[in-house]
Amino acid sequence: MRRQRGAALLIVLWLVALLTALVGAFALTARMEALQGRVGSRGAVAQEIARSGMEYALVRVADRNPETHWQPNGRAYTWTFDGHDVQVRIIDETGKVDLNQADVSLLSRLMQALGQPSDASDLIAAAIVDWRDADNLSQPVGGAEDGDYAAAGRDYGAKDASFETIAEVEQVLGMTPALYAQLAPFLTLYSGRGQPDATYAQGPVLAAMGMDATAWLAQRNATGVTGSNELVGTGSGTYSIESRARLADGREASLWTVVRAGASPVPGSAYTLLRWEEGAAPQ
Missing domain, CATH: 1.10.40.60 (EpsJ-like)
Structure with missing residues (x-):
């Protein structure tokens, strides 16, 4: 009888140890999943803020007020959304090489x-x-x-x-x-032009057009240039938009799109997506 009671006690102790290990493993798994969910949710928040930056850029580039208008010429603009920093760059596709x-x-x-x-x-x-x-x-x-x-x-x-x-x-x-990584930011399929529009072109494209890129960019970025009809406009309506969001906790997300403003085949949308990439700008 004593041997049977000893064996039963040993089995009970093993069961208790096993249950303790199972509970501990479950608790650890639950904690890890909670942390992963928190990280994922913050990442989703950052990505949605980056998207809001892209959509806000479409509003500002269409704004006719020279004080609040954003130029689609690659200039970086900073915006704050719900306490989070967003940096946006807009480039008209006509400023690229088709x-x-x-x-x-x-x-x-x-x-x-x-x-x-x-x-x-x-x-x-x-x-x-x-x-x-x-x-x-x-x-x-x-x-x-x-x-x-x-x-x-x-x-x-x-x-x-x-x-x-x-x-x-x-x-x-x-x-x-390596060459593709250099070229890609300056190429497009959407301008339909044999020659880029210098109003929106970046330095290498301006140089390819035979222009003094340094002088042209300095003129374009000069204070007061918004009064020039030659250098300012809302563009063609088809833009590359890069939006980078940084949350208060340091988490970052970026979005790179090509969009065509205006009527969309998607009901309720004010633009048509031509290209969409999350993360770093495509190379």
Whole structure:
């Protein structure tokens, strides 16, 4: 009997230890999930504030009052929402180089403005035009058609059709990840222009257009420039908007979009989303 009671006591002690371990594990899991939920909720709050910055930018860029109007020329604007800091930059898409419209010369000069050698820039620019044109003839300065892709071991040739995304240019023969990272912020598919609008162009694009970028940007950013009809406007209505939110606790979130202001196919929306990325601005 004593042995049976001892065995029963030992079993009870083991059960108590097991239950204690289970309760402890459950408590630890619950605490971790609570912390994860808190972190996730703060991240969601930061992301929504970044989105509010994007939507607020559309209101300010359409504002006709020169005192409160925001220019879509890449200038950084700071806004406070519910005690949190938001920094917003707006760039009109007409201030960028259109992949489907720009000629070899403009594309090459843009790459040169970003520090690429002239010979390599000419070849890659020609390959970009060969990618989108419908013929099988290379550009006078070089380029790349189907045979060149085959010789380079690529299992595809020139598309012979328009670019559908900016990232598609990475497939062009000669393009590298590093060069794409440099080019992407200055490229668009939405301007429909062979030449960018200098009113909204950034430094490398201005240089590619043969302008003195330093002097032009200084003039554009000068105090009182809002009185100039030449340098101020609401733009084309299609914008790249980068919105970065920073909460009071230090948490950050960023949003990078291309939007077209105005009527939208989505009921109740005042804009059409053309591109949307959360996190750092795309490279």
